[in-house]
Structures are given as structure tokens and as C-alpha cells.
Amino acid sequence: MKELLLSRKSKFILYLIATFMFIIDHFAQMGVNALIMGAIEKRDLAYYKMVVLITAVYIIYAPLNFLISRLLRIRYMRDTILDVRKQAFKKIINMPFKQYSQKSKDVYISNLINDVNNFENKFFISFLNFLINVGMFIISLVILIVLDLKLSIAMLMFSVLLYFLASLFTKKTTSLEQEISTSGEAFTTEMSNTFNGLEILKLNNIEDKFLHKSVAAINRLEKRKYMANVFNHLQRDVIYVLSFAVSVAVVIYLGFQLQNGMALSEATLLFLLSTSVSNYLINAFPMWNQVKASTAIYKKIAKPEESTVKAGRGTKDFKFEDKIEVSHVNFSFGNKQILKDASFTIEKGKKYLIKGVSGAGKSTLINLLAMVYDDYEGNIKVDQVDYRDISEKSFHEKVAFIYQDVFLFEDTIKNNIALYQDIPEERINYAIKVAGLEEFIKERKEGINERLAENGKNLSGGQRQRISIARAIAKNAEILFIDEGTSSLNEELGREIEKTFLQLNSTVIAISHRYYEGVTENYDYVIEIKNGKVHCFPAKDYFEEVITW
Numbered sequence: 001m002k003e004l005l006l007s008r009k010s011k012f013i014l015y016l017i018a019t020f021m022f023i024i025d026h027f028a029q030m031g032v033n034a035l036i037m038g039a040i041e042k043r044d045l046a047y048y049k050m051v052v053l054i055t056a057v058y059i060i061y062a063p064l065n066f067l068i069s070r071l072l073r074i075r076y077m078r079d080t081i082l083d084v085r086k087q088a089f090k091k092i093i094n095m096p097f098k099q100y101s102q103k104s105k106d107v108y109i110s111n112l113i114n115d116v117n118n119f120e121n122k123f124f125i126s127f128l129n130f131l132i133n134v135g136m137f138i139i140s141l142v143i144l145i146v147l148d149l150k151l152s153i154a155m156l157m158f159s160v161l162l163y164f165l166a167s168l169f170t171k172k173t174t175s176l177e178q179e180i181s182t183s184g185e186a187f188t189t190e191m192s193n194t195f196n197g198l199e200i201l202k203l204n205n206i207e208d209k210f211l212h213k214s215v216a217a218i219n220r221l222e223k224r225k226y227m228a229n230v231f232n233h234l235q236r237d238v239i240y241v242l243s244f245a246v247s248v249a250v251v252i253y254l255g256f257q258l259q260n261g262m263a264l265s266e267a268t269l270l271f272l273l274s275t276s277v278s279n280y281l282i283n284a285f286p287m288w289n290q291v292k293a294s295t296a297i298y299k300k301i302a303k304p305e306e307s308t309v310k311a312g313r314g315t316k317d318f319k320f321e322d323k324i325e326v327s328h329v330n331f332s333f334g335n336k337q338i339l340k341d342a343s344f345t346i347e348k349g350k351k352y353l354i355k356g357v358s359g360a361g362k363s364t365l366i367n368l369l370a371m372v373y374d375d376y377e378g379n380i381k382v383d384q385v386d387y388r389d390i391s392e393k394s395f396h397e398k399v400a401f402i403y404q405d406v407f408l409f410e411d412t413i414k415n416n417i418a419l420y421q422d423i424p425e426e427r428i429n430y431a432i433k434v435a436g437l438e439e440f441i442k443e444r445k446e447g448i449n450e451r452l453a454e455n456g457k458n459l460s461g462g463q464r465q466r467i468s469i470a471r472a473i474a475k476n477a478e479i480l481f482i483d484e485g486t487s488s489l490n491e492e493l494g495r496e497i498e499k500t501f502l503q504l505n506s507t508v509i510a511i512s513h514r515y516y517e518g519v520t521e522n523y524d525y526v527i528e529i530k531n532g533k534v535h536c537f538p539a540k541d542y543f544e545e546v547i548t549w
């Protein structure tokens, strides 16, 4: 938190000065009150007129001071909150994908929206109030020391007592804020589930069920907020009762002092100062607890955490000139072994089709070859270099993925194909041609510069799939990983797209349940997974055998 607040040192100093201006105003107000009381007591008209003049000057100064103080604080707060938003966003974007995928994306959305808003609403208000109250407490105490040592020592002892009392509330305040954050995550996930599946829910008449679940999630979130609120007031009230008792004791003490000849103005000032000391503390301690709770939320959303997954952290560049060798690879999910002693070779430029029944481990095998998992036994080497020594970044630069579901950005067709990389126009046009998108582009008013609707809602399955092929070609991907790239398309379109895959120069590693006669046999090899065992066959042999089954 310190680094965050001090990242703009000069603005932070201005912020503190602005806070100090606020404190000064408070004491000026207190001084004016005491002056008026003194002037009334003095019964001297000339002196009274002078005090009225001072009060008039104060009335002009106070709003000006307030305005300047606010202007000085506001920019610093805005910039700092912006930093928190950026840091929270960076934390998510820079997370290794494996770690990212351990939580629902809605949790991250909740962190970026609910938690940052919560931080924004609570941190600076609490921090400012804490600073103001502590500042006022210190100044009041110093004045009190000068005016009445005994009273100031008593107030100091009272402060220490309040400190210990307030610290009893710190842990609970923080845990309540954490609960608000987790309930916010659950609420966002619930809402997202409902809205993403609204069509299915309506078609099956089960929207009411989800409505109940969503309402329950809202209730849980609001209940947590309510609990936090009640608890904050409770700690304030407990401290308040104590401070009220102290105020009564101060009045009794000052009563005796007045009897002993103390001036009314001095007694008023002492009373104001000592009740202020306790009031400032009543406000300061709960605020400090809130600052600590907000700091914990800040750490959760913006501070990079220790990676919980083993990630491919190699540094070598991915270079694929000859072959990828998979040797004696065993891979399990928990106790369930998926691949047993798998050994085979992927030759550059060849086309591989992975076959096996549902759940055999086809996607798992692709994920191993695509560096998604590295917690396997055995070795995977590309041109003799161990996969684990290769940097994920350099690998991702040279490969492309085609899935059944294609994600499209709400942006131009060009940006969707180039994926925001600086790719020459000729290469994009070539990709469009090879992917069979020429007709589609011709029909667009603005050609490749036409914008797609949200996730390409206005495109057919085949057009979406072709855009994802164009991405791979534009990128000049050396390896194309395809997981059920044609299964959502009709027979004819699927055949066309499959043909396109097989005509590419890249190495293709594909999973497909479909068999397109006259096309599928053109794969070079079939990798079959049966009971965890992996066998690689020349495609011609494999299909001849299958066809004779």
C-alpha cells in the first residue's frame, strides 16, 4: 500500500497539505468560538466588534479553504484509484493461463468491478478521516498539554485504552470486508451464468429457478454488507459510550476548576479540546480498521500472487525444423492416469489426426503438445530441446489454435484476423483467400474494415471457423492445433474446412469425430488413444483397416 500511495510523492505531499488545511480550519473554527465566548464575557464593545470582524474574515476564509483543500486531494485520489484499476487488470492479464483458468472469469470481473469500487468508496474516505482525526487529536493534545498538563495526561491514558479497545475490532472488520468481496464474486458468477444461459433457461422454462438462485446471491451479498455496516457502527458505539463517560468526568473536573477561579473562556476551550480529543479517537480508530480492511482487499486484487501452478518457464526460443519427439510420457489427473508411456513423433509439415473414444484423452494429448500442461513424466522434445526449457511466449508466437467455439472480438474483421498484430495487408488478403473468406468479405460494405457484432453474433458457424483459420494463416503458424474444428458445421461445410486444413503448409494436429470420405484419408498419420495407450499409424493403413471393420 505504501508504494501505491507514494508512487506520486509530490501529489501525496499536496494531499497531506490539503488534509492539514482541513485540520487548520477546524481549529480556526474552535478558536473563533472561544474568542466569541471570551468577548461576551469581557463586556467590552470595542473588543467585541474586533472579534465580530475576525469572525467575518473566518466566514470568507472557511469555504475557500475547504474548496482548495478538496481540489488538492481530488486529483491524487483519482490517479491512485486509476492505478489500482490498472494494477488489478495487469495482475489478471499477466497471470499464467493455467493459473487464470483455475477460477471462473466472473471472479476476475468481480475483482475489477465490485472490489475496486468498494476500495474506491471506502479507502480514501477512511484514510482521509483517519488522517484528519489523528491530526486534530495530536494538535488538541499539544494545546491541552500547554494549557493543563494533568488533563492532558488523563486524556493520553484514555487514548491508549481506546487504542487497545479498537484493535480488538481490527480482525473482524478485515474478515467482513473479505466476505463482501467473496460474496461479490459469487454474485457476479451467478449473474453471468444466468445471462449467458438465458436462452436455454427460457426454452426450458427454468428461468424462475435461476431467478431464485440469483436473488439468493444478491441477498447473501447485501447481508454481508449489512453485517459490515452494523459491525462498524457497533465498534463506534462501544468507543462512544466510553468517551461519553470521559466527557462527563471532564465537565466535573472543569466545574471544580471554575469554582477555583478559572475563566469561562479557558474552561470552554479546555472542554472543547478534551471532548475533541476523545471524539477524534472515536472516529480515527474505526477508520484505521477500515483502512486496514481496504488494504487487504487491495492486496487481493492488485498484488501479484505466488503462482499456484507449475508453468512452462523456460527461456529458449521455440524452433521447429524437424520433429517433436514424445518419449515415454505418462500423464494423470489426480489418481486417474490418462496417458500411459506414450511415445511417438510429430514430423514438421505433416498432418496428424488424433482418434479415440470420448474421454480417451485426445484433448489432453493436444494440451501436452501445446505446452498447456507440463506436469507429465517422460519427455517432449522439439529438435532435441526439452519443451520445459522453451519459453511459452516464443511457443505461442509460432502456433495457432482452432476450437469448436471461435471467440471473436467486437472489432473489425481485419483486427479479428490479425489479432492486433502488425501483419502486412497482402498477408491478410492471402489468409482470407486460403481460408475461403473472399466472397464473405466482398459482400461486406466496408470489406475487412467492417466491424463484427458482439462475439460475431451476426456470422454463421462456417464464417466464424474460417476467420479462425485465417488467423492461423495470417500468423504463419508453424503448428496448427485443431480441437473439433468442424464438428459444429454441416457435413458439406465441414468437408470444405477440413480440406482447407489439409492444404496448409503448417504442421496440423487435429481432433475430429467426423469422417469425410475422400478428405480425412489425406491426413498423413492417425494417432490413436485406446485405454491410455497411444499408437501412431500412417493414415492410409489406419483407414483401410477401419473401413474393412
Ligand SMILES: Nc1ncnc2c1ncn2[C@@H]1O[C@H](COP(=O)(O)OP(=O)(O)OP(=O)(O)O)[C@@H](O)[C@H]1O
Pocket: 333, 338, 356, 357, 358, 359, 360, 361, 362, 363, 364, 365
Ligand atoms: N482438468 C481436468 N481435471 C481432471 N480431469 C480431467 C480434466 N480434463 C479432463 N479430465 C478427464 O480426463 C479424461 C480425458 O479427457 P479429454 O478431454 O482429454 O478426453 P477427450 O478424448 O478429448 O474427450 P472428448 O472426445 O469427449 O472431448 C476424461 O476422463 C476427463 O474427464
